[in-house]
Amino acid sequence: YSLITTAARAVESINQRYDDFTDCLNNIETLDDVKEIFVYVIKKYREVVDRINTGKDKTDNAIACKIDQFMRENYCMPDISLSMLAEYVGKPEYHVSRFFKKIYGENFLDHLHKMRMEKAKELFDSGLMVHEVATKTGYISDITFRRVFKKYEGITPSEYKNILQE
Numbered sequence: 466y467s468l469i470t471t472a473a474r475a476v477e478s479i480n481q482r483y484d485d486f487t488d489c490l491n492n493i494e495t496l497d498d499v500k501e502i503f504v505y506v507i508k509k510y511r512e513v514v515d516r517i518n519t520g521k522d523k524t525d526n527a528i529a530c531k532i533d534q535f536m537r538e539n540y541c542m543p544d545i546s547l548s549m550l551a552e553y554v555g556k557p558e559y560h561v562s563r564f565f566k567k568i569y570g571e572n573f574l575d576h577l578h579k580m581r582m583e584k585a586k587e588l589f590d591s592g593l594m595v596h597e598v599a600t601k602t603g604y605i606s607d608i609t610f611r612r613v614f615k616k617y618e619g620i621t622p623s624e625y626k627n628i629l630q631e
Contacts (some may be wrong), residue, residue, distance in 0.1 A: 505619060528554055529568050532561070540580045541603040547573045582617045585610075595622045 489514075535553045539545050550573065551558040561574065569576050579603040588598045599610035614622045 525564070528556065528561075528564060532565065532568070536576070536580060539578060539603060540584065543603050543605045545603065547608065578613050578617055582614060585614060585622070587617075589622070589626055595626075598618070598622070 531554050533548065535550055539549070549560050550565075552563040554561055555562075563572050565576070571579075581604070585598045585602045586599055586612060593601070595611070596607045599607040602610070604610035604613070611622055614620075614625070618625060620628075
């Protein structure tokens, strides 16, 4: 009985019609040997798992799109944070953090700094000064900007500008 109750809850959680589940149980009753029942149950189990995974893939895709949009629109905000992103996506922070690492292969902060550094290099190409680039890429302090630039690019912003001018 508890197996049937658990199965019924699983069916409800993926929004499958209860009539389908009842038909499945009726089919099991018509099978004669344990092997046939086992094969039938495994087949139905795989169908349920496939439905769950299909729904999960769609949800994951939607979350990834929202994360990407948020990052592109807000990377230059000095106070951007993982908690702001989690609120935007509508998921708990720990979930967004793990998901972020899964889709980008790096944590939120590393990805943010890399985005900012790419934009900073574009802005340097247009001739802006270091403090202007720092401000436009979300850094309140140009000292912090210089430190982060050196960490991710391997050279200082001034060295980068000198290379551009050569």
